[in-house]
Amino acid sequence: MFRSQFFGLIVLAVILVVLPFVLPNNFYLDLAIRMLINACIVLGLNLLIGFAGQISLGHAGFVGIGAYASAVLTTHYSWSPLGAMLAGALAAGVLAALVARPIFKLKGHYLAMATLGLGIIISIIVRNEAALTGGPDGMPVAALALFSFEISGEKQWYWVVSGILLFSLWASLNLIDSPFGRALRALHGSEVAAQVVGVDVAKYKLAIFVLSAVFASLMGSVTAHYVGFVTPNVADFFHSIELVTMVVIGGMASIYGSVIGAVLLTALPQALAGFEGWETVVFGSILMFCMIFMPKGLVPTLAAKFGRR
Amino acid sequence: MALLEVSNLSKIFGGVRAVQNVSFAVEAGIVYSVIGPNGAGKTTLFNLITGIYTPSEGQIRLDGRDIAGVAPHELARFGMARTFQNLQVCMNMTALENVMVGAHLRLDRNLFKGALRLPGIARRDALLRAEAAELMRLVGLEAFIDAHADAMPYGALKRLEIARALAAKPRVLFLDEPAAGLNPTETSEVDSLIRKVADSGVTVVLVEHDMKMVMNISDQILVLDYGKKLAEGTAAEVRRNPDVIAAYLGTHQ
Ligand SMILES: Nc1ncnc2c1ncn2[C@@H]1O[C@H](COP(=O)(O)OP(=O)(O)OP(=O)(O)O)[C@@H](O)[C@H]1O
Ligand SMILES: [Mg+2]
Numbered sequence: 001m002f003r004s005q006f007f008g009l010i011v012l013a014v015i016l017v018v019l020p021f022v023l024p025n026n027f028y029l030d031l032a033i034r035m036l037i038n039a040c041i042v043l044g045l046n047l048l049i050g051f052a053g054q055i056s057l058g059h060a061g062f063v064g065i066g067a068y069a070s071a072v073l074t075t076h077y078s079w080s081p082l083g084a085m086l087a088g089a090l091a092a093g094v095l096a097a098l099v100a101r102p103i104f105k106l107k108g109h110y111l112a113m114a115t116l117g118l119g120i121i122i123s124i125i126v127r128n129e130a131a132l133t134g135g136p137d138g139m140p141v142a143a144l145a146l147f148s149f150e151i152s153g154e155k156q157w158y159w160v161v162s163g164i165l166l167f168s169l170w171a172s173l174n175l176i177d178s179p180f181g182r183a184l185r186a187l188h189g190s191e192v193a194a195q196v197v198g199v200d201v202a203k204y205k206l207a208i209f210v211l212s213a214v215f216a217s218l219m220g221s222v223t224a225h226y227v228g229f230v231t232p233n234v235a236d237f238f239h240s241i242e243l244v245t246m247v248v249i250g251g252m253a254s255i256y257g258s259v260i261g262a263v264l265l266t267a268l269p270q271a272l273a274g275f276e277g278w279e280t281v282v283f284g285s286i287l288m289f290c291m292i293f294m295p296k297g298l299v300p301t302l303a304a305k306f307g308r309r
Numbered sequence: 310m311a312l313l314e315v316s317n318l319s320k321i322f323g324g325v326r327a328v329q330n331v332s333f334a335v336e337a338g339i340v341y342s343v344i345g346p347n348g349a350g351k352t353t354l355f356n357l358i359t360g361i362y363t364p365s366e367g368q369i370r371l372d373g374r375d376i377a378g379v380a381p382h383e384l385a386r387f388g389m390a391r392t393f394q395n396l397q398v399c400m401n402m403t404a405l406e407n408v409m410v411g412a413h414l415r416l417d418r419n420l421f422k423g424a425l426r427l428p429g430i431a432r433r434d435a436l437l438r439a440e441a442a443e444l445m446r447l448v449g450l451e452a453f454i455d456a457h458a459d460a461m462p463y464g465a466l467k468r469l470e471i472a473r474a475l476a477a478k479p480r481v482l483f484l485d486e487p488a489a490g491l492n493p494t495e496t497s498e499v500d501s502l503i504r505k506v507a508d509s510g511v512t513v514v515l516v517e518h519d520m521k522m523v524m525n526i527s528d529q530i531l532v533l534d535y536g537k538k539l540a541e542g543t544a545a546e547v548r549r550n551p552d553v554i555a556a557y558l559g560t561h562q
Contacts, residue, residue, distance in 0.1 A: 005516025171424040178430055179416040182402070186410040189399025189458075193470075196359060197477055198385030198414040207420060253401060 005173050008256055009166065016162045020155065029154040031270060036161040037223055039262035040168055042246040043255065044215035049244065050252035051176055052208045053188030054104060055112045058119020059243050061250055062213040064126055064235020065092045066220025071141040071230045072132050081144050085221040092217035093210050100206040116237070129135040138231030141224045157226050164222070165259070166213070172255050184208055185253070249290055251297025310373055312337040312481060312512055313358070316479030317447075318367035318377075320353050320536075322447055327353040329536040330367070333483075335514060335529070340507050342515045342523045344547075345533035346556065351516040352394055353485050354533070358514075359391050360384045385414055392470040392487060394516070400459040404450065407469055408441035409434075411476025444472040447505075449498050464491045471502065481512040488519045500526060524548065532556070 023029050045059050046122050069088025073079040079087070085105020105116045106267040133139060144151045151160055175181045187194035187201050195201055224230045233239060242265065268286065294301040311334035320328040328350045335341045343351050356362040358369055360381040369377045371387055390411070399407050416437070422430050442454050448468040453461055461469065467487060474482055484503070488496045507513050507526075517523050518550050523530065524544040532539040532553050540550045547553055 004530070083463075174426040175420070175424040178426065178434070179413065179418045180420045180423040182410050183408055183413055183418060185402055186399045186413075189401045190397040192361065193393070193473075194396035194410070195381040195398060196361075196385060196389075196391050197411050197473065198382050199410075200382045211420070251501075 005255065006170075008290040009173070012169070012256075012259070013166055016166070020158055023208045031267065033154065033157050033161050033226065035218055035263045035266040036158075036165050037226070038243075038266050039259045040161075040245060041167050041216050042221045042250070042262045043165075043168055043172055043258040044212040044219075045243055046247045046250075046252065046254070046258045047172060047175070047184075048208050048212040049247050050254065050257075051181070052184045052205060054205055054209065055108075055115065055244075056119075056209070056212070057116040057237075057240050057244060058122070059111050059115075059212070059216055060235050060237070060239035061070050061119035061122030062092045062096070062216035063220035063223070063239065063243075064122055064232070065095070065232045066217030066222075067141075067224040067234045068126055068133055068220075069106065069217070070224045071139050075139065076132060081142065081221075081225060082146055083193050085218060088221055089214045089217045093214040096210045096213035097206060100209045101202065103105055104205040104209070107109060116240075119235070119240045119244055120237060123232055123237065126235050127232045133230075133232070136232060136249065137230055141227070144222075144225035151225070155164040161222065161226075164219075169255060169259070176255070180204075180207075185293070186222055188253075245287060247297075249297055251299040251301070254297060254303075257297050257299035264298075311335055312372065313514070314368075314370040314373075315354075316370075317357065318354070318357060318369065319348075319365045320357055320362055321365045326339075326536050328533075331533070331536075331538045333531050333538065333541055335512060337480075338507070338510060339514050339528035340503065340513045340515060340526050341501065342517060342527035342530045343533060344517070344520075344530060345539070346521055348535075349533040350536040351533055352485055353536075355391065355485050355514075355516065357418045358501045358530075359389060359483060367562035385477065385489055388478075390477045390481075391483035392467070392474055392485055394485040394489065396466050396470065398458050398461075398466050402458055404445065404453045404456045404458050404461060405438065405441050406470055408444055408472045408476050409437050411473035411517070412437055412440070412475065412478075441472070441476060444475055445469075447475070448502055449495075455531065464495045468495075468499065468502075468524035471499075475506065479511060481514065482506065483514045485516045486518060487515070488517055488522060496522065 019032060020029060041063060048056055049055050053054035066088040069091060070081060074081055093265060099118060103111065106231045108112055127136055151157060183194060183199045184204055187199055187204055191201055220234065246261035246265045247258065249265060251257025268283060269279060274283050275282050313335040317333045318328055318331045343354060345351055357364050360379050362548045363378045368375055376384060416433060417430060445451060445454050448471050450465055450468055453465055471487060488499050491499060496519060502515055503526055527544055530544060530547045532547060534556045539556055540547055540553050
């Protein structure tokens with residue numbers, strides 16, 4: 001089973017290498033980069049939602065922390081981009097660790113509400129601290145310079161983000177098939193069964209929440225530097241929902257589903273641009289039909305259809 | 310000193326006294342059975358001892374150490390393992406992975422080592438895979454070694470739980486109705502499996518309604534009724550006990 005999963009990694013790597021040479025122009029390359037960034041965030045979120053079975057409706061808050069840490073610290077305090085990025089990741093991780101204990105005592109709808117609240121608080125802070133963040137208008141972000149090397153232009157960004165995604169996919173595939181990952185999936189399957197074999201359930205929920213928050217924050221920083229501008233939308237409720245939708249459409253507890261979900265839902269609004277004002281309605285309808293006919297998500301449904309798990 | 314000592318244990322749910330003032334001791338290496346009519350408090354007793362519930366009153370000692378109210382994942386460290394009357398199989402995993410989870414505490418569970426698949430982790434996991442397959446053969450599940458848990462029938466899942474519990478290499482194993490819902494062939498397989506486990510030195514505490522199995526296999530039997538201890542002794546002693554006969558034939562109330 002896991003052999004074939006690593007085979008997928010090679011296929012994806014080949015696609016990623018060929019893609020820039022067949023894409024007609026930078027508009028598509030930009031779209032591809034945004035797909036890949038989303039795929040990374042969604043992958044981290046899927047570890048939490050799909051594998052550990054813990055919902056987070058406030059994950060964009062962590063993306064926002066990274067994006068604004070990079071923007072604010074480099075602009076107002078002249079931090080190096082790398083330092084700002086790590087500071088954001090640390091802040092996201094500490095915040096996630098602090099709220100994890102109380103929040104994961106909750107289950108189901110209550111957990112959803114609590115994480116929703118967390119995300120909303122972060123987005124309100126970003127919106128209100130206008131002196132630092134530019135408020136609703138957002139603020140510009142300097143280019144990403146690592147030591148003396150500056151990443152610029154779609155081509156370079158594309159390779160960087162592709163590398164991050166491939167590495168994250170590889171690490172995630174390893175993780176879910178490791179003792180840590182099996183414990184995580186076990187507590188999803190039966191919390192009490194996991195406990196009696198020795199899994200400290202609270203500790204594992206905390207660990208995966210912190211991991212996915214830190215990863216979301218890092219990718220938030222990457223987004224900020226790539227786009228060169230941040231607005232509070234990056235941290236808001238709709239972005240959180242969008243991320244969860246990508247997890248669900250691609251397939252819960254499906255590593256490659258995370259990629260497919262992110263790719264489709266990033267591309268769909270572009271593809272629907274012709275519907276003039278009705279995009280949202282068509283978008284919503286497509287999601288509804290997906291859920292009605294493929295409640296398990298695209299990748300698991302197709303995998304089952306073709307006799308593989 | 311007995312391996313497990315329970316004294317004056319009680320659990321009250323709202324108005325229901327599920328376990329009342331129960332005391333008993335389990336010597337290491339024996340098969341100790343707990344029987345009693347439906348609702349007698351057998352599962353509640355298991356849940357108290359394995360840390361799922363906190364006792365309302367009383368002490369539980371394992372090797373003389375007070376373990377009342379200690380969390381289940383801590384108790385696992387002391388060599389406790391169990392199965393559940395209502396199945397607790399992880400349906401999001403394969404059968405083999407379910408068994409592998411049982412070995413949780415014996416593995417290096419570091420997140421980063423796992424994510425990078427360091428050679429040590431990969432090697433240990435390969436060994437564990439073989440070990441888990443061996444356990445599945447032991448419990449009679451060789452046909453399901455490559456199966457996903459959600460594709461297995463009820464009787465197989467019950468035995469999968471036993472394999473998972475054994476993967477922990479426990480010192481004391483709690484089995485809550487391992488033969489419930491099994492056909493006679495499967496029941497006799499579980500019967501001989503429990504013997505094999507007990508012979509390997511694991512202390513077995515068993516809740517079971519199948520009287521033939523209980524009478525055959527048990528060194529000691531505890532009888533509960535309405536949460537109270539009704540009798541304790543060997544199979545022969547319990548069978549002769551007038552209170553037990555009355556409770557099972559329903560002449561009191
Ligand atoms: N979590 C709970 N909350 C409230 N009441 C409970 C709870 N668990 C058990 N009870 C009650 O405690 C009593 C004993 O239940 P328990 O499940 O321990 O019986 P049992 O001997 O295992 O029965 P069975 O043979 O049917 O499995 C019953 O009256 C039951 O309704
Ligand atoms: Mg019971």
